[in-house]
Amino acid sequence: MQPRFVDLHTHTTASDGTDAPRDLIRRAASLKLAAVAVTDHDTVSGLDEAEAAGREYGVEIIRGCELGVQGQYGEIHLLGLWLPRHSAPLDAELSRLRGHREERNLKILDRLRSIGINIGYQEVLDEAGGESVGRPHIARVLQKRGIVSNFAQAFELYLGYYGAAYVPRTLLTPEEGVNLMADLGAVVSFAHPMLIRCPPSWFDEIIPRLKEAGLGAIEAYHSEHSARDERFCVELAARYGLGLSGGSDYHGMAKPGVELGRGKGGLRVTVALLDALKARRKRPVDDAPEVL
DSSP states (O other): OOOOOOEEEETTTTTOOOOHHHHHHHEEEEEEESEEOOOOOOOOTTHHHHHHHHHHTTTTTEEEEEEEEEETTTTEEEEESSOOOBBBHHHHHHHHHHHHHHHHHHHHHOOOOTTTTTOOHHHHHHHHOOOOOOOHHHHHHHTTSSSSSHEEEEEEEEISSSSTTTTOOOOOOOOHHHHHTTTTTEEEOOOOOGOOSGGGGGGHHHHHHHHHHEEEEEEETTTTHHHHHHHHHHHHHHHHTOOEEEEEBBBBGSSTTTTTTTTTTTEEHHHHHHHHHHHTOOOOOOOOOOOO
8 A cells, every 4th residue: 555645734824825724725635645734823713614625625634733932042833733623721822922923013014114114014914814914924025015036035134033124022931832732632743943043952951841841742854854854853752752743834835845745845744653643642632622
């Protein structure tokens, strides 16, 4: 039997992707992916549409979210996989994050305005179209206006940590973020750890703390990870008794060259890896009560 493949890290128009949730799942079906985790940034608003499409197209859907938290060396991203359908604690935190995002977006636009770049917030909202509005949407407006030549340049010159209009986010600590989603029964994975600019030894400080808070896995397989990065993550996970996850981090046209299920061409995440993660779930999601 041919191995079957999955993608456990994807984005839709609910955050900063360009495919609507239904279109993402239709694409997954055309690629014969067995399962897809929809993990939009700081929102779960696209999950019901994705699940409906999954039933229509025969693709297993993992309800997920990519939560940003504040680490020692900048922002850390955590993937929550198998989130419950309803959770008052998670909904409250995501609502708080959306409020902070809006405040931050307005401050960024103020800083751009102070250097002669006038962008209205409605233009950013129109570009976003979804619930989770952030820097990627401002970057697209800058690119469409011809102020930058590409998405990466928008972050390099204006929106990234060293950019002229950078504004930091107000975020949970890594332990708080892990604990929030793990307490809901989710498997929490440390997303693309090798994209963090930090000494390798730092992982031996942070991972034990996050495991104690409920971390279940490390995303070893990612579009931006080299073979050496993958080996590092596999060894790190083994050292601390954690599982492995993997996904393309697909954003549609927002990340040209990153394909659903394949990343930049060599990524393949098998159903066997998904099954191993399922074994780490605290309880079947279908049996989980609403969290109030």
